[in-house]
Amino acid sequence: MSKIVLSINAGSSSVKISVYSTNSQSQDPKQLAEAQIDGLTAPPPTLKYERGDQKIKGQKIEEKVETQEDAFRWILEHLEKDEGLPELKNKDDIGFACHRVVHGGDYSGPKVVNEDVYRHVEELSELAPL
Numbered sequence: 001m002s003k004i005v006l007s008i009n010a011g012s013s014s015v016k017i018s019v020y021s022t023n024s025q026s027q028d029p030k031q032l033a034e035a036q037i038d039g040l041t042a043p044p045p046t047l048k049y050e051r052g053d054q055k056i057k058g059q060k061i062e063e064k065v066e067t068q069e070d071a072f073r074w075i076l077e078h079l080e081k082d083e084g085l086p087e088l089k090n091k092d093d094i095g096f097a098c099h100r101v102v103h104g105g106d107y108s109g110p111k112v113v114n115e116d117v118y119r120h121v122e123e124l125s126e127l128a129p130l
Contacts, residue, residue, distance in 0.1 A: 003095025004088050005029055008072070010099070013041040015071035019079060021087050022095070033085055035078060037061065037071040045071065051084055102128035 005020040016036040020029035033051035045065040049056040065074050079088050087093060098110070105124045111117050 002087065004032075004093045006094055006097045008097060008099045010068040010072065014038045015040070015068050015075060017072070017075050017079075019085070019088060032087060033079065033082070035075045037065060037075060040066065040068065040071060047078075049078070051082065054084060 002021045002023045005022055007018040007020065009016040014036060016034070018031060019033040019035075020031050022029040034049070036048040037045050038048070039045040043066075045061045047056055047059040047061055049059075061074065063074065065071050076091070079085060080090060082088075101121055104111070104121060107117075107120075113121075
């Protein structure tokens with residue numbers, strides 16, 4: 001059974017989420033969609049969304065979206081409602097979520113965040129506080 005992986009990048013003025021499907025550890029994840037909300041610090045917020053041939057760019061968001069948390073929730077709801085994305089109909093379909101870390105020190109690739117990794121990245125937080 002495939003699970004959804006969300007790759008999240010919440011910056012100071014935008015939130016970006018890439019959606020992947022994975023069937024097993026031996027296969028590379030397949031990208032299904034990308035969603036981005038810009039304009040959190042310079043309203044109005046706008047949506048950029050790509051899934052297959054569907055492309056939305058610069059669509060003004062009418063609902064109240066002011067924070068990274070608002071943007072994340074809005075994108076997640078958008079993804080769940082997208083009829084062209086049957087792999088993600090509710091939050092239970094999400095198997096994994098990861099977040100980009102701006103400065104990972106000597107980590108050059110993805111890492112599972114355990115206590116040691118967390119402490120190491122936390123020590124670097126002064127280099128990139130967000």
